[in-house]
Amino acid sequence: MTTTDSSSDHAGLRLAAAEPELLAGSIRSAGLKVTAPRLAVLRALTDRPHSNADALFGLVHAGLPGTSLQAVYGVLASFTTAGLVRKIEPAGSPALFERRVGDNHHHIVCTRCNVVHDVDCAVGHAPCLTPADALGFDVRAAEVIYWGLCSSCQAATSNP
Amino acid sequence: MTTTDSSSDHAGLRLAAAEPELLAGSIRSAGLKVTAPRLAVLRALTDRPHSNADALFGLVHAGLPGTSLQAVYGVLASFTTAGLVRKIEPAGSPALFERRVGDNHHHIVCTRCNVVHDVDCAVGHAPCLTPADALGFDVRAAEVIYWGLCSSCQAATSNP
DNA sequence: CATTTGTTTTGAGTAATTCAAAACAATATG
DNA sequence: CATATTGTTTTGAATTACTCAAAACAAATG
Structure with missing residues (x-):
């Protein structure tokens, strides 16, 4: 200590x-x-x-x-x-934790190396918070996860 | 059989x-x-x-x-x-399966009774597929989950 | 209809997480 | 500042969701 x-x-x-x-x-x-x-x-x-x-x-x-x-x-x-x-809790991964709370931010996950980064959503302040049809739900949160290849994994994939 | x-x-x-x-x-x-x-x-x-x-x-x-x-x-x-x-694979739930594939649709989950419905995204055809800053990722998919109270659970909550 | 290839059964194993009781430590109180 | 109270951590076990592997079996192919 x-x-x-x-x-x-x-x-x-x-x-x-x-x-x-x-x-x-x-x-x-x-x-x-x-x-x-x-x-x-x-x-x-x-x-x-x-x-x-x-x-x-x-x-x-x-x-x-x-x-x-x-x-x-x-x-x-x-x-x-x-x-x-x-x-x-991204699909296929154990739960992850972060201190950044209270803001509306999302995540981008590499499908190859599993690295995670924070991202703000494209669509203004409260992104995607309104689905096309909420079906009577009282929507409280929208969670967005982008999946793709991070830049290092793109590089590693093109020159093997 | x-x-x-x-x-x-x-x-x-x-x-x-x-x-x-x-x-x-x-x-x-x-x-x-x-x-x-x-x-x-x-x-x-x-x-x-x-x-x-x-x-x-x-x-x-x-x-x-x-x-x-x-x-x-x-x-x-x-x-x-x-x-x-x-x-x-919604957070806190075992994996769920559906036959509706190939279209870009998302899900809305009740935080109380866990019912799941399909929703189309608000923002046109390829919703949120472009994060504010993709950080060099080659983004292949965007997964959106809305969380809220379904209408029955709203009713059950207001008259207990 | 025999062969090949892919699928299912059976049985065991694992990862991530939760539960419960007892030991312990942080804050509130006298 | 000693002590009570309440909340936290340890220890040990259990559970959920899922995966693996070998052998038995069934679908498609020629």
């Missing part, structure tokens, strides 16, 4: 020290207790958006060896219901 | 008799052998689009008790790769 100097609040914010406080702050303001596994998951997710539970477990466990995979699942579940992270 | 009268091709098509032939025809023209489990799965999928493997197994097994769940998975896999059915 990094040295958390509790008297550091008198000084100017140094980035390395400030970051854990920011993470703790967002956990606290989501109404959740701040714990070491939660900080570690949130930091891992900051560094590696679109990670799955297993990858996050690997990152977290490296710095905090006591942490269990189930704890990571638990942290992710509480974060997701608290609106602190967003869970995405 | 229904009586397959191979001499029936001389007569006019009766609907009850014609249907198995139509099903067989589409299996054959997908380059697949026609078998009883395949006919049964395709028929079940005609009657109940957006079914999962388990539900299809139930329907198929009722009429063809020898059929195994793995056979249903096998049939669905071959149908999917042959382009005869489409597999959709």
